[in-house]
Amino acid sequence: MDIAGFCMDKKKCDLLEYIYKTQKGLSSHVVCQISEKKNEPGWMTDFRLKALTLFESLPMPKWGCDISSLDPSDIHFYLKPTEQQGNSWDTIPPKIKKTFEKLGILEAEHRFLAGLATQYESEVIYKSLMEKWKNKGVIFLDTGEGLRQYPELFKRYFASVIPPSDNKFAALNSAVWSGGSFIIVPKGVHIDMPLQAYFRIDASSFGQFERTLIIAQEGSSIEYVEGCSAPVYKKNSLHSAVVEVIALSGSKVRYTTIQNWSDNIYNLVTKRAFAYKDAQVEWIDGNFGSKVTMKYPSIVLKESGAKAQIISISVAKAGQHQDAGGKIIHEAPHTSSNFISKSISQDGGRSSFRGLVKVADGAKDVKASMNCDALLLDSISRSDTYPTIIVKEKSADVGHEASVSKLDDEQLFYIQSRGLSHQKAKALVVNGFIDAFVSKLPMEYAVEINRLIASDIEGF
Amino acid sequence: MLLLHIKNLSVVIEEKKIISQLNLEIQSSEVHAIMGQNGSGKSSLAYAVMGHPRYAIFSGDIHFLGQNITNMAPDKRARQGVFLAFQHPFEIPGATVFSVLKEAYVAVTGKLVTISSFSNMLYEKMDLLQIDRSFAGRNLNEGFSGGEKKRVEILQMLILKPKLALLDEIDSGLDVDSIKVVANGIRTLKAENPGMSLLIITHHQHILRHIQPDVVHVMHDGKIVKKGDSMLAQKIEQYGYSGLLHG
């Protein structure tokens, strides 16, 4: 999967004829069209319509990034390149295959991945599950398929973690969601390779609203990786996903995101996990692209013994504003959490960290720590840190530390005195700075990230 | 006289059993050594005997001078005559060496003492341990080097004159000269109080060369797996723990 320095401009990209396209702009008519085309049950259509009303009534957030130039009426909502999903490589339309080949999907498929769900223009058209996982009862489907095949399970968990009323963009997603992954890992099953999703925004003025729901049943474990890339277009594009994770007792979920959207994308995502007894949830979140990102993956520790970890990194370059962070809420006793954020700002970019650690009354014996470090590579960039800790329980032990600095001249001098150029020395130090994040990634991603950072710094 | 009697003790911390069915008897005047690899449970045993709140007694008891101290608060145990020299002494900002020691002295011995007589006593001990007198006015352990912290632990022992002193890795991080000074301090106290017993926790021989143990126990995986005299300590030096346990 080549995510480093991948950039397509309009000329190089294949323009596709789409089989189905809704009007630009949002209305209940559009929402009904979407639901109808997907043959959804009545409750889902109602759900979407209610969410639409909420979206229209909720105000735009006044804090965070500047999203004033976003116009929800100027976006296509649903595009379906092919009528049915394919289960093998042969059923995919040739034009799309070509794009995938360019992006190296086939290669990735052969590189020890457990399964591949690829979302292309709001629809999952290709996925393959290795037989091993299928036989163990692992369910890995496009979210729409999940609704069709497992309606009761779906209804029980869908929107239980993030209701449409959560925020304006969760409401938008709830109204027009399409695609995403629906994953259920049965009791006691451990998936020892990362499951991967891949999607990209292709057409101009297109909004992407995938909805992912992951349920890890008791004692199971799963690692899910999403990495994405998008071509460059002039008009602003909106990516507003919702990810819900339910980690039942004793389960382990690690959700890794590497986001490298092109610099016209507004990336406004709501991600939240519920961790039950002795469960462990990790969000590994890397923000490298987009014009504007507002993303605060959260974990609610609902029962005793649950553990949370968030490792988040943001790199903001010229014209970018990465506003990321997370929330960890301790609702139960004997829970612990660890939150690490590293951000890098260069060439006038702005990176902001917004973190919340909350310990509710009655959540005894909680240990939580939040660490946030920011590196400013030049004097025109900006870094903000907005941490909040709220503690209502006296037995808690909660701490937060942050630092903002530039590259250490002494460190650079030492490395240079060993023969490396100034630029190489910088790249070395910066890669060391984000090591906490990189060390959690599957190997091929780790290599890509290091290359990405190095190329940004060395100016290639 | 039986000073310390540990019967079938099992200790749990964070749901992990770190001491399992341990039995130990220490008579007064005796010097015992507990040796073992890192993670064998030696320091945990010392913490459990002193009464650290996180070390939960799963089963068994601890008796000191015939009294069951298993559920006794740590300060009460100190007043009974138990002393623990910590492996990593904690920094107490805002409280000087002088003030803490004076309060401890009054609490443990029950004797009221004037500032001047306590000063004399303190300085005498500080001189013996080659601790600069200025340390008396410094916040306890704040900014002290590893070696300084250990010497101050022994200083506290000299002031409080316990019946049983548990010395947790007293020699770790100390240079050769410091070990000599510390050992000298311990021996001086023992000479003044022959009835005092010592439980020296260590994983190598250094301190044992200066203070010869009467009994040596080897711990492994939370249990005492071997018991012998000071020759056992020398065997460990020669063959190592794996050699001893599997050889």
Added chain:
Amino acid sequence: MKDIARVKKENNPGKRPGVVVSALQDFILRYPDYADFFKKKYAQTTTILFVPKGMRIEEDVAFHLLEQKKDRIYSRKIIIIAEEYSHLKTCVTLIVETVASHWPIESIDFFIRTGAQLDFLYDDQVPLFSNRVGERFLISFYLESRACVNCYVSILDDIAIQNNFEFFLLGSHAKANIEGFYLMADCQQLQLRVALHHEARYTESRLAINGIVAGNADVFFKGAVFVSKEAQCCRVAQKNKTLLVGDTATVSSSPALEILNNDVCCQHGSAVGNLDENHLFYLQARGMSEAQAKKILIEGFFDFLLKTLDNHGLKEDLLRRLKVKMRQIL
């Protein structure tokens, strides 16, 4: 309007120097250079307290009132100017007593001019702010180059008033050092906001505010630091530590940083918790009871303050009130 005379220290060795001017309009008449100085709009009736160039007032001072009629003071705002290279040591209680306003004071603005130094103790036991819950007040400090402020904040009696402090480091090498503590018990609510603006190079700020929250008290602390593009080579350190001993108390701490310049060294930290059980155990293992051990550790919490408040006349009184309150809550 009567003419205002300046008291010279040399002529009045027995009296404490300092100048009080009853109103802004009178002050400008006397010191026309200051006509354009005040960029913010102030009512003409704002009260000004003035420390002339080079004057050193090293003990807590009651500003000497000259030609001052109490019934002339009706402003809610006070301005205090410490001119170049002067040194002023004062506290909010004395300022308020001096001004003797009929109304509760809303704001105090300090202008610390080049090279001047201010040592200021804010003690919330003042008749400053009536018992009106929810009232806000603001104390602002404007520092020119090489100016320095040491601000000590003590909050023991607060009931739901917003305490706001703002520091503007406008000239190079300006320094602000803020240390404080709060001790909140049943039914008390504290809102404390401290903002630091670094607008020039080589400026430094240090904030260390600790507190103990007991009973069902509610504490909200917000620290904000802004470092502008022009403020290269500045140093920022912010720390807020709270000991939570109340069963139903709440603590909320948000220290924020906005940095627009890379040549800085900024750190902050905040922590909420209970007494470290390892520290408690260590002292108990030396024979001290749990209560004794707690007392030692808690007193250590305020150690820094007791040491730095050395020459303030109100230190004894503050210590006494602190001890009384600690006995109450522990």
